[in-house]
Amino acid sequence: MTARPTSPRVALTRLTLAMLLGSAAAVGAQESTDPIKLTLHDWTGQLITTELMGEVLKKAGYNIEYVQADYLAQFAGLETGDLHVAMEMWETTGREAMDASTATGKTEVFGPTGMKAKEEWWYPSYMKEKCPGLPNWEALKDPACAEAFSTAETAPKGRYLGGPVTWGGFDDERVEALDLPFEVIHAGTDAALFAELESAYQRQAPIMLWIYAPHWAPAKYEGEWVEFPEYSADCYNDPAAGLNPDLAYDCGKPFGDIWKVGWAGLKDKWPGAHKAITAFTIDNDEMGAMITEVDLNGKTVEAVVADWMGANEARWKGWIGQ
The missing domain is CATH 3.40.190.10 (Periplasmic binding protein-like II)
Incomplete structure (x- = not known):
């Protein structure tokens, strides 16, 4: 008996099935x-x-x-x-x-x-005239500098706006270890953090906050990151390793x-x-x-x-x- 020729529709169906099977094989038959x-x-x-x-x-x-x-x-x-x-x-x-x-x-x-990641305390350039020792972190220990970054809720201490608590970062510990006259206030969300920067920058109002890169903010706004003592693993883990012999986190964040x-x-x-x-x-x-x-x-x-x-x-x- 002569074999019945395959119809174009059946051939196409078989081709489609073969392609699908080939696609699955590309992912891996055992996956x-x-x-x-x-x-x-x-x-x-x-x-x-x-x-x-x-x-x-x-x-x-x-x-x-x-x-x-x-x-x-x-x-x-x-x-x-x-x-x-x-x-x-x-x-x-x-x-x-x-x-x-x-x-x-x-x-x-x-x-x-x-x-490549960088995130650290950041301030707009217009604040530098009120705290001329910046970006050196030791300038923040000056009560007059701290007060320049204060708000009604923190005065006379400076206000540092940190990221959401879930981000970590040890900013509260850093303030204590370096004896900075600042109060850490945590933004509730990423959006709230940058909304506050936008508002402060437009009003030329005092602000010190957590800025990270890659992000648009360091490109859009003129400012600088604070230069803390250089990070080391020992600084985070061994109080004796840093400036403060009693507390860890007395340095900046790693990059x-x-x-x-x-x-x-x-x-x-x-x-x-x-x-x-x-x-x-x-x-x-x-x-x-x-x-x-x-x-x-x-x-x-x-x-x-x-x-x-x-x-x-x-x-x-x-x-x-x-």
Whole structure:
């Protein structure tokens, strides 16, 4: 009997099925279809970085879930595997928590993001004439300088506006260890922190606050970071190592990389995703531009990520091996 010829429709269906199977093979036949859970925090850049990584992984066929999590407390979930990927752990504020977690063997550092972190006490340039010893931190010990940065709620002490408490940073400890006549007030959110800067700058009002980079603020506003005694691990861990023999944190914050970190089981459960996350890299200028689009120009995180992916297709396809 002569074999019945395959119809074009059946041939097309088989071709489509083969393509789908090939796509699944690209992800890895042995990889789990469970959702990879990426943590979201409370600042714009981290939301962008996380969604960018998540959308790239979706292009590779992975199931992605975004989970709101506390910046430092998230390590409990990463260690158990209830959470899987944290795209930004800053050398400036998260190093201790990251090191303690990776020491358990239950979490892994997936390498640097390519961005360099700086966050420290910052003041607008118009305040320098009222405290001419700046940026040297010792100028802040002058009662007249402290009062120049005071508000009705803190006078005669200066007011330092810190980030949300969940960010860490040891600013309260720093004030005590260096005997600074300042009171630390924590902003409730990232948005509130920069809204207060915007308001103060427009009025040329006194303000000393936590500014970080990569971000649009250091580019938009003229000002300087306070120069504290140089950070060392001993300064944070050994009171005898710094200026104050009785208290730790008598130095500035560390500067350095922003790291990717996550559950150590990721590489076995989703090896292709592990490779892509490790390959991910972006620089301060790119991130600063995207944050500006969201915070100043009113775009959504989703739109900014989509624009970046459209302009960098060859790059992110290289991360997922396409």
